[in-house]
Amino acid sequence: MNWSETLRISWSAVRSHGLRSTLTVLGILIGIAAVILTVGLGLGTQKDVSAQISSLGSNLLIVSPGSTTSTTGVRGGFGTSSTLTLADSEALTSSVSTPDIKAVAAEKSQPMALTAGTANWTTTVTGVTTDWLSVRARTLSSGAFITAADVTDSASVVVLGSQTATQLFGSTNVVGQTVTANGKTLTVIGVLASVGSNSSTSLDDVAIVPMSTAANELIGGATSSSISTMYIEAQSSTQLSAAYQEADSLLLNLHGITNSANADFTISSQDALVSTATSVYRTLTVLLTGIAGLSLLVGGIGVMNIMLVSVTERTKEIGLRKALGAPPWAIRRQFLIEAAILGLSGGLLGAILGVVSAWLLPGVIGSSVVISPAAVGVSIGVAIVIGVTFGVYPATRAARLAPIDALRSE
Amino acid sequence: MVDTTSGTRRRSSAPTPEPRKAIELIGARKAYRSGTIEFEALRGIELSINVGEYVAVMGPSGSGKSTIMNILGCLDTLTEGQYRLGGDDVDDMDEIDLAAIRNEQIGFVFQGFNLMPSLSAWRNVEVPMMYARVPKEERKQRAQRALERVGLGSRLENRPGELSGGQQQRVAVARALVGEPTIILADEPTGNLDSVSTMDVLTLFDELHAAGRTIVLITHELEVAQRARRIVWVRDGEIMRDEVNAA
Ligand SMILES: Nc1ncnc2c1ncn2[C@@H]1O[C@H](COP(=O)(O)OP(=O)(O)OP(=O)(O)O)[C@@H](O)[C@H]1O
Ligand SMILES: [Mg+2]
Numbered sequence: 001m002n003w004s005e006t007l008r009i010s011w012s013a014v015r016s017h018g019l020r021s022t023l024t025v026l027g028i029l030i031g032i033a034a035v036i037l038t039v040g041l042g043l044g045t046q047k048d049v050s051a052q053i054s055s056l057g058s059n060l061l062i063v064s065p066g067s068t069t070s071t072t073g074v075r076g077g078f079g080t081s082s083t084l085t086l087a088d089s090e091a092l093t094s095s096v097s098t099p100d101i102k103a104v105a106a107e108k109s110q111p112m113a114l115t116a117g118t119a120n121w122t123t124t125v126t127g128v129t130t131d132w133l134s135v136r137a138r139t140l141s142s143g144a145f146i147t148a149a150d151v152t153d154s155a156s157v158v159v160l161g162s163q164t165a166t167q168l169f170g171s172t173n174v175v176g177q178t179v180t181a182n183g184k185t186l187t188v189i190g191v192l193a194s195v196g197s198n199s200s201t202s203l204d205d206v207a208i209v210p211m212s213t214a215a216n217e218l219i220g221g222a223t224s225s226s227i228s229t230m231y232i233e234a235q236s237s238t239q240l241s242a243a244y245q246e247a248d249s250l251l252l253n254l255h256g257i258t259n260s261a262n263a264d265f266t267i268s269s270q271d272a273l274v275s276t277a278t279s280v281y282r283t284l285t286v287l288l289t290g291i292a293g294l295s296l297l298v299g300g301i302g303v304m305n306i307m308l309v310s311v312t313e314r315t316k317e318i319g320l321r322k323a324l325g326a327p328p329w330a331i332r333r334q335f336l337i338e339a340a341i342l343g344l345s346g347g348l349l350g351a352i353l354g355v356v357s358a359w360l361l362p363g364v365i366g367s368s369v370v371i372s373p374a375a376v377g378v379s380i381g382v383a384i385v386i387g388v389t390f391g392v393y394p395a396t397r398a399a400r401l402a403p404i405d406a407l408r409s410e
Numbered sequence: 411m412v413d414t415t416s417g418t419r420r421r422s423s424a425p426t427p428e429p430r431k432a433i434e435l436i437g438a439r440k441a442y443r444s445g446t447i448e449f450e451a452l453r454g455i456e457l458s459i460n461v462g463e464y465v466a467v468m469g470p471s472g473s474g475k476s477t478i479m480n481i482l483g484c485l486d487t488l489t490e491g492q493y494r495l496g497g498d499d500v501d502d503m504d505e506i507d508l509a510a511i512r513n514e515q516i517g518f519v520f521q522g523f524n525l526m527p528s529l530s531a532w533r534n535v536e537v538p539m540m541y542a543r544v545p546k547e548e549r550k551q552r553a554q555r556a557l558e559r560v561g562l563g564s565r566l567e568n569r570p571g572e573l574s575g576g577q578q579q580r581v582a583v584a585r586a587l588v589g590e591p592t593i594i595l596a597d598e599p600t601g602n603l604d605s606v607s608t609m610d611v612l613t614l615f616d617e618l619h620a621a622g623r624t625i626v627l628i629t630h631e632l633e634v635a636q637r638a639r640r641i642v643w644v645r646d647g648e649i650m651r652d653e654v655n656a657a
Contacts, residue, residue, distance in 0.1 A: 324537050327506050
């Protein structure tokens with residue numbers, strides 16, 4: 001009896017118990033689809049997060065107020081007044097002790113409602129210095145950016161993100177229009193090119209104003225000189241750690257702190273952010289995949305269960321085949337192939353389900369899913385291996401049956 | 411006659427003054443154990459059948475006829491004693507050897523037909539040839555011819571459930587013949603047949619006997635047994651009489 005013959009017999013056995021086989025296949029199918037999807041979702045989120053962090057700009061150090069090195073929690077508060085000031089950012093730019101720092105972009109942000117005619121839109125109003133555009137690696141789609149003169153004069157100008165412009169005016173062709181924020185009228189001088197972010201905090205929904213305008217007229221208050229974040233651009237990627245040292249010691253000095261453990265600011269690098277985020281998501285992916293893997297195991301046990309039922313039910317047929325001259329290996333092969341068919345069908349259908357839902361899911365939950373062909377191939381392979389592995393015991397049991405006992409069974 | 415060659419040729423190519431032994435049971439005992447109760451179905455059987463002999467086994471129900479047949483067909487093993495097939499002790503063989511013997515040397519007609527309900531008549535007949543690695547086309551042809559010989563040429567595609575008891579029995583006979591085995595073991599092959607079909611099957615056995623096959627046939631009908639050249643009478647697991655058939 002050759003392979004194609006065995007295949008035909010096994011296939012007709014699988015088909016003759018349609019519902020039972022379908023349910024078994026379903027167990028594997030769900031497991032495989034779950035694995036493909038969780039792995040895809042994990043990889044997709046990892047990709048999203050690192051893309052998001054990379055989109056901040058290149059060779060960046062990010063300085064945020066407050067300390068995370070202290071075990072007592074965040075020192076200096078986000079909620080209270082920020083420990084970083086405009087003076088810090090100016091010192092970092094101009095000081096001779098910071099040769100590895102190319103540029104510094106300070107940000108002072110606050111959510112605020114903008115109005116243009118009857119349209120109303122709440123966005124993040126961010127006060128910046130002129131270096132912001134290059135440090136954050138952004139470009140303009142139209143108009144011009146804030147100049148040094150605008151910053152000195154607290155000019156009433158604004159550069160809108162593409163999404164913000166669309167929300168307020170219905171188009172991005174809005175240079176020369178005016179918007180009102182906090183009772184102050186600002187003239188739109190430029191629109192930022194879209195960076196197409198799919199994250200929740202959109203980089204396209206911003207209103208950029210001169211730092212002085214933000215500090216004195218829009219956000220103001222007691223915290224007028226404080227800033228929310230500083231982005232430091234190093235001269236090159238190799239000078240990133242040198243820039244880190246320089247910024248750290250200069251800021252400690254400026255803030256009069258001698259013990260770096262008491263620092264009231266935190267400097268993090270993009271790489272560190274990416275690797276932290278990546279490792280967090282990797283752990284999550286492994287965890288979820290483990291759970292999905294368990295369901296695959298359950299599916300495998302289902303195959304074994306059904307194969308045992310199949311062997312018991314067909315004991316008489318096995319006895320007859322042996323009486324007619326079937327060697328043990330032929331019987332074993334027949335049942336192994338039957339199990340493999342169940343596994344393979346589950347694997348293939350599961351892969352299809354996984355890929356299709358991976359294709360539909362981003363539209364629903366707004367995070368990307370990365371399907372690697374390797375993952376699909378491996379899971380189909382795993383499904384077959386599971387089918388065969390869990391089929392070995394029932395098949396061996398079938399092959400070992402004594403012909404006469406098998407024939408007598410009813 | 412289509413498949414008469416192999417048996418005769420084998421015989422004529424190795425002529426021996428002494429007739430060769432096809433089957434030998436020596437001090438054969440078989441005990442069935444169900445729970446603590448042991449029942450001895452065979453109690454010291456001595457039986458020797460030469461190649462080409464046509465033997466009928468008779469005896470009351472429960473006397474051990476089917477038990478003997480299962481031993482001869484290598485489907486069951488003895489508790490005590492020896493079974494030699496073609497001079498070789500079956501006890502020394504492994505499962506793979508036994509599978510080959512069941513497949514190539516023995517054609518077994520079961521008392522309860524034992525057909526596969528999901529397969530058509532010719533697919534049922536084809537099964538032994540599948541394990542003998544006969545090519546597909548040839549299998550179908552031979553299965554067809556075997557079914558024609560038992561008068562079922564028009565029922566090739568019917569499943570056992572669509573056939574009468576007698577027709578099913580004839581499918582079982584066709585399956586036993588199709589591999590051209592040297593030994594045919596038939597357990598009540600005419601039990602469900604009317605007199606016409608019985609005669610057809612017995613004529614077939616006569617032809618096989620003439621072609622040199624060894625035939626062992628269990629029956630409870632004397633007319634059927636009378637077609638054999640030798641009748642063995644079994645009772646309570648023992649051979650009572652072993653006589654050459656005068657007829
Ligand atoms: N598996 C078994 N377990 C226990 N006892 C058995 C078993 N098989 C057969 N027997 C007993 O062995 C004895 C012989 O059985 P066997 O089937 O050989 O009878 P038989 O001569 O073929 O009868 P029949 O003409 O009714 O077919 C019977 O008494 C039967 O009950
Ligand atoms: Mg019987």
